[in-house]
Amino acid sequence: MERVNRIWNHPLYQENFRLLLLMEADRKFCCHGLSHCLDVARLACLLEWEAGRRPDKELIYGAALLHDLGRAGEYQGGASHEEGSLILAKQILPDCGYSEEEQKEILKLIGSHRGVREREGLAASFFRADKESRCCFACPAEPECHWAEEKKNKSILL
Numbered sequence: 001m002e003r004v005n006r007i008w009n010h011p012l013y014q015e016n017f018r019l020l021l022l023m024e025a026d027r028k029f030c031c032h033g034l035s036h037c038l039d040v041a042r043l044a045c046l047l048e049w050e051a052g053r054r055p056d057k058e059l060i061y062g063a064a065l066l067h068d069l070g071r072a073g074e075y076q077g078g079a080s081h082e083e084g085s086l087i088l089a090k091q092i093l094p095d096c097g098y099s100e101e102e103q104k105e106i107l108k109l110i111g112s113h114r115g116v117r118e119r120e121g122l123a124a125s126f127f128r129a130d131k132e133s134r135c136c137f138a139c140p141a142e143p144e145c146h147w148a149e150e151k152k153n154k155s156i157l158l
């Protein structure tokens with residue numbers, strides 16, 4: 001997992017991650033810190049196993065660490081967070097040891113983790129992991145949350 005830790009330790013990653021933590025310090029809705037990133041990665045790996053595929057952990061963890069990094073920029077009125085995350089990932093990934101093909105796959109996962117569209121394979125697992133990582137049933141801010149009712153996780157998912 002050396003390449004994943006290179007992402008984590010990358011100065012541009014740390015700069016944006018710390019800014020994101022500061023900006024979400026008083027946020028009552030879902031936050032996008034390290035716990036969320038690791039929940040997404042672990043759940044995506046589990047979903048891949050369940051689909052009969054061997055998960056590429058370094059690729060999945062890399063995408064999970066980066067997928068919401070653009071949130072700080074979005075909070076400041078910049079691009080949507082998936083666009084912002086893509087811009088940052090394109091600057092960070094070349095320094096982290098992933099092949100060109102792996103970088104493209106990570107960017108694809110980041111770029112497709114939101115919105116309504118057809119997904120299959122790993123992209124579908126990653127999308128599900130991002131949504132199912134949230135414990136709406138235990139969230140005090142759930143009644144005020146903008147997520148559509150059918151999207152909210154109302155119980156522990158197995």
Ligand SMILES: [Fe+2]
Pocket residue numbers: 032036040067068130
């Ligand atoms: Fe997320």
